Amino acid sequence: MYQEKLKFIDLFCGIGGFRVAFEKACKENDVKSECVFSSDIDKYAQDSYEANFGERPSGDITKIDEKSIPNHDILFAGFPCQPFSIIGQMKGMNDTRGTLFFDIARILKEKQPKAFVLENVKQLVGHDKGKTLKVIVQSLKDLDYHVQYSVLNALDYGLPQKRERVVIVGHKEPIMFTFPNPEKPYKSLAKILEKKIDDKYFASEHIRNKRLEKHKSSYYPSIWHENKSGNICSYPYSCALRSGASHNYLLVNGERRLTPREMFRLQGFPDKYKIIVSDAQAKKQAGNAVPVNMIKAVIDKLLPYVDASLDQTEVLKEYDLQLNAS
Numbered sequence: 001m002y003q004e005k006l007k008f009i010d011l012f013c014g015i016g017g018f019r020v021a022f023e024k025a026c027k028e029n030d031v032k033s034e035c036v037f038s039s040d041i042d043k044y045a046q047d048s049y050e051a052n053f054g055e056r057p058s059g060d061i062t063k064i065d066e067k068s069i070p071n072h073d074i075l076f077a078g079f080p081c082q083p084f085s086i087i088g089q090m091k092g093m094n095d096t097r098g099t100l101f102f103d104i105a106r107i108l109k110e111k112q113p114k115a116f117v118l119e120n121v122k123q124l125v126g127h128d129k130g131k132t133l134k135v136i137v138q139s140l141k142d143l144d145y146h147v148q149y150s151v152l153n154a155l156d157y158g159l160p161q162k163r164e165r166v167v168i169v170g171h172k173e174p175i176m177f178t179f180p181n182p183e184k185p186y187k188s189l190a191k192i193l194e195k196k197i198d199d200k201y202f203a204s205e206h207i208r209n210k211r212l213e214k215h216k217s218s219y220y221p222s223i224w225h226e227n228k229s230g231n232i233c234s235y236p237y238s239c240a241l242r243s244g245a246s247h248n249y250l251l252v253n254g255e256r257r258l259t260p261r262e263m264f265r266l267q268g269f270p271d272k273y274k275i276i277v278s279d280a281q282a283k284k285q286a287g288n289a290v291p292v293n294m295i296k297a298v299i300d301k302l303l304p305y306v307d308a309s310l311d312q313t314e315v316l317k318e319y320d321l322q323l324n325a326s
């Protein structure tokens, strides 16, 4: 049977966390998918994306005319968090001009895909007493989408990383989408950690000894976190990977840094994902990425409402129930 491909676009694509998750969900459901547009301004992210998906993302989204973007069924965007400070004072989508959220909104307005999934840091929820998120959600509703959001933690979706993110899902119809329930347990750190580690990842003897004097872990293996004030705690999982220099210094068993492959695994990227950049860039890319398992759990729940070839009986039943209830 001929089946149309489900078309998607990958905005602020980074190294393609959304794409890995979506393609996996589609493959598991025997749905054909096609990425018709991707964009990221960062040269090294583009290099990684091209090495893994065979196409180079377009650059700065603010310079791209929304009319030039191909039609698609679903839009993905893990947009950067820096423009928050100003959005809360604004009254609607047009007011958000100049923020990167506006670029998502103008593409949605022009292309009207069936659905979208956006992701951002958890702090978006409380920012400016909730006003920022309220403007974002209202702008999306004004574009005729039914919108839901939730804060999810990667730890609840099989990854040994405490990483909380707000996920915003929109659909043209009032579907009965619900966010996925937490799946436990998460993968053990032992399965994430590499066996042979280059000497360059080990902290100096001085640092190691200082840590061992201060802290004894109840777990093995564990990841040790040292905060700003020098307090150390350790868990059988990692705290959120960060893209830049951070006060939260992470050491495996108190003695060494994570390798790039371990960081990519902590974000749910499969080992076949090629890491072709420097260690510093790999850390930035892993720290910026969306946790694949967490976003796939969301996509798994949304997919039947986006793809016409999947069984719609349940979808329609729920839709009828909702109409009757309202």
Ligand SMILES: C[S@@+](CC[C@H](N)C(=O)[O-])C[C@H]1O[C@@H](n2cnc3c(N)ncnc32)[C@H](O)[C@@H]1O
Residues within 6 Å of the ligand: 012, 013, 014, 015, 016, 017, 018, 039, 040, 041, 042, 045, 059, 060, 061, 062, 077, 078, 079, 080, 100, 285, 288, 289, 290
């Ligand atoms: C939070 S990261 C998203 C990472 C992605 N979800 C992933 O899984 O790798 C945000 C991305 O937005 C990109 N970005 C920032 N400003 C941009 C712009 N004006 N146009 C396109 N991309 C931009 C950054 O380079 C960064 O890779």
